[in-house]
Amino acid sequence: MDKPDQSAGVPTGAPSIRNDLVAGFLVFLIALPLCLGIAMASGFPPVAGIITAVIGGVVATWIGSAALTIKGPAAGLIVIALGAVTELGSGNGSVGYRRALATIVVAAVLQIGFALARAGALGDFFPSSVVHGMLAAIGIIICSKQIHVALGVTPEAKEPLHLLFEIPRSVGRLNPEIAIIGGVSLAILFAFPVLAKRFSFLKKIPAPLFVLAVAVPLAHAFDLEHEHTYTFSINHHDYKIGPNFLVNLPGNVLAAVTTPDFSAVLSGTSLKYIVMFALVGSIESLLSAKAVDALDPEKRRSDLDKDLLATGVGNLVAGLIGGLPMISEIVRSSANIGYGARSRLSNFFHGLFLLLFVAFLPGLIHRIPLAALAAMLIYTGTRLASLHEFVKTFRIGREQLLVFVSTTIVTIATDLLVGVAAGIVIKMVVHVVNGAPIKSLFRPDIEERSVGERVVLRIRHAAVFSNYLSIKGRLAKHEAKHVVVDFDHARLVDHTVMEKLHELRGEFERSGRTLELIGLDRHRSLSEHPLAARRKAALERAGSTP
Template sequence: MFKHFNKDFPASIVVFFVAIPLCLGIALASGAPLFSGLIAGMVGGIVVGSISNSQLGVSGPAAGLAVIVLGAIQSLGSFEIFLVAVVLSGIIQIIMGALKAGIIGYYFPSSVIKGMLAGIGITIAISQIPNALGFASDMEIFSIDQGVGPAFSQLASSLHFGAILITLVAIAILLLWEKVLTGKHKIFSIVPGPLVAVAIGVIYYLVVEGPAFGIQDYQLVTVPVPDSAASFIGQFSFPNFAEIVNSEVWIVAITLAIVASLETLLSVEAIDKLDPLKRTTNTNRELYAQGAGNMISGLIGGLPVTQVIVRSSTNMQSGGRTKLSAILHGFLILISIIAIPTVLNMIPLAVLAAVLLMVGYKLAKPALFKQMFKLGKGQFLPFIITILGVVFLDLLMGIGLGLAVGIAVILINSYKNSHFLHKEGYDVNDGEYKITLAEELSFLNKGAILRELNEIPENSTVIIDVRKTRVLDYDVLEILDEFAIKAKRKNITIKLIANKGEVVNPDSFRRFFGLDVPV
């Protein structure tokens, strides 16, 4: 596991700096104590990272669960009761792993996964605009109630030149590090560019003062600072297991388990596609790992965890090679909240915004849109619909819409395309059609088969070859039987060629294949 330590350790530092504000932000959005987000980040790195065999995946609190968590805490009445649901969700995930439910993620089209990644990239970039421009967290950036002119005037007057300067300098450092310096000398591959950008941001905060260019308190990372061991321990919360018999707790637990598992499996699929070494994660083991992580996180007062795209893709793009990077980032979170919370609170949010803007750009490169467009409507439509859903609705809605469009495309193509029903030839003189059924036919092929059969004219001979067919759905047999009845009225002769020999005008296709069900 330490074979690639020289790459994993620098990557873990970058992931750590990205994870800190995300953990805090997601806890804030979830209506939970800020410290619970840091606990989840720590558990996601150390516990889940140790059990999982995902080499690039990083787990922690997920933005996709924030709305669910917020509603659950409010409906259950307290955070301590909610923690019971988190523990139970972990147990359910372990059971799902034992039942081999990890294959669910493989049934999502590549176009939807790529759309999810691109949508998350765009969402990340948009979410970082306030930090990059130095706005106050409660400012309504796009409010134009009083007209476009006054809105842009307010926008311009609210820009903070110090934050903008830090953002631009940090982006320049990141680009210079990645495009130029990394290939110049080994030291630049050991010391990560984002770490240099963070260091310069801290120095800027300490040196530069003044309202125009000096960094203000609201533009800094905010980590709880304990003043004693007792106050540190006091930040942990514990489940109220007296509520374990509450049916609402179980409903929340089941919801968390399903949604967290789905987000994890989609993230695994996406990150495995991005992995330059093309390694494959054992998804059932991943469910075990996530279940163990949620059990422990819930027991000590943390938010639910999933494998998350932002930190995982940041890990990959920062040069991480094995799961040691995720584990180390968890220990760095633990060490930082114990030893250096004051130092963390000197980091300008603008630096972290620059890092996340770069991550967002890499996930939603213009070249990706161009590539998907060239692949045709069947790939581009689910891709773009998923992006729009993720950006304007939420992660799960976007995935659902993209999947629905993908299924619709499959159904339409299945109806239009008769490649399951091959017309091998038609001799005008003897009116003979020869049709070879594919190796596998399902209900999805009913429309295409029915259309082809209905186009066969009267007084024809139809040769149906099923020698290559291994799976023949009952719905398709019903279509064939209905055609046999129509064929008698239209004076169409049916010749069925099977391994059993040739059969002329079969009375029942279902009976012939042993699938006749008496009414």
């Protein structure tokens, strides 16, 4: 059997292509309902999500180097996209949609600029507690909006906190038949992982496919295709249902193409969303690509700058014809690997299947109930904001939980940029309180010493997330077989640096080299976690500083 070309990520053997074809088809089954749901939750037409996934598969595949990532719309950008449509349209969804497309196009140009400037290292700058706090906030915001859709109720509130407070009222006003579809769909999604452990054959079947297999017949049984009123026997109340509870797609794919409106692209609101799309989209995509690399059975390493270029080009094309922004999406990418994908062709096939389905079978998509899509998004939101994430962060360190929760709360109360900025500021304040000199937060003091095949980097004052890129840059300069990082003169080594160096040590080992961390014996760990932050006591710092 021919072996795949690992450098290009494109297989040369027929068996590999067959694996990618099967994986691409199974991921297509997952992507179809998720793309529709993400688009509708973002205030975009449902087909916009399909457009993005098609471009992510058919176009971006050949530009990026990330072999097993699936590119498409992501739940993590819902909050930004919906905010752009709402604020730029001032109540007019059509106008807001086209102006939001303009911000996506400009943000895509920025992403291409990031890639050409080799800014793929951005993925290593942001501390994990801030990123996870941001994602938890996004999960809560998604749930606050989609629970009402799953219940068949239109809420009066618009802001996330008010939407959360309105959930009890919506439960009391729920539309029974729509709520049945949403509730059954949600039950399937939560029960599926448990059932898959007991019945191994289920592991090869996408959970969203089971949801559709139940939800579509229920929608037909409730006759959602025709507007009518029914009386619920328990409370003898009349309820209206009809096609507005189903996905609405244009009959012709070309009719879905929408061009951006650049008339307000220089406004303050547009500039805010341009920065959000470019920054948050790039960070999410880079982090996802790195996570997928860690799952790759062949342990290939992606060129993150090239992958960011693919994301930027894909977003440019998507924005110009009416699509959502795309990223390297972690859930679909993980499924792609689980289904046996071998190369980037699986992403191409997933996009091709979506294109063929929308082109030739749009009527089937129209039968999908919105409540089922809302259930899928609620499930995604609960995973982003699960209690497990809070517990996991607490175990790493109390200071990590402080940053995590602060980022989450500020993001929900304001917006993503403010939330991320607040998390970073709080993180820096924590570092200063723990002994890091302000002058060392961005510029580490590093002393180098080389002896043959051994290089020692002695870091003074502090090694923290905000100066890690400089530390990594110094490490990248050396090709010695044995590299040592000495923290004996560092007052503080934060969790982000410990985590990143742990990942880097694995990369060294795979290339036949060693990365050794020394000088932490006199540091006190801030928790029992092996990668927790380390801090020196005041007396120890005074005694160790030359």
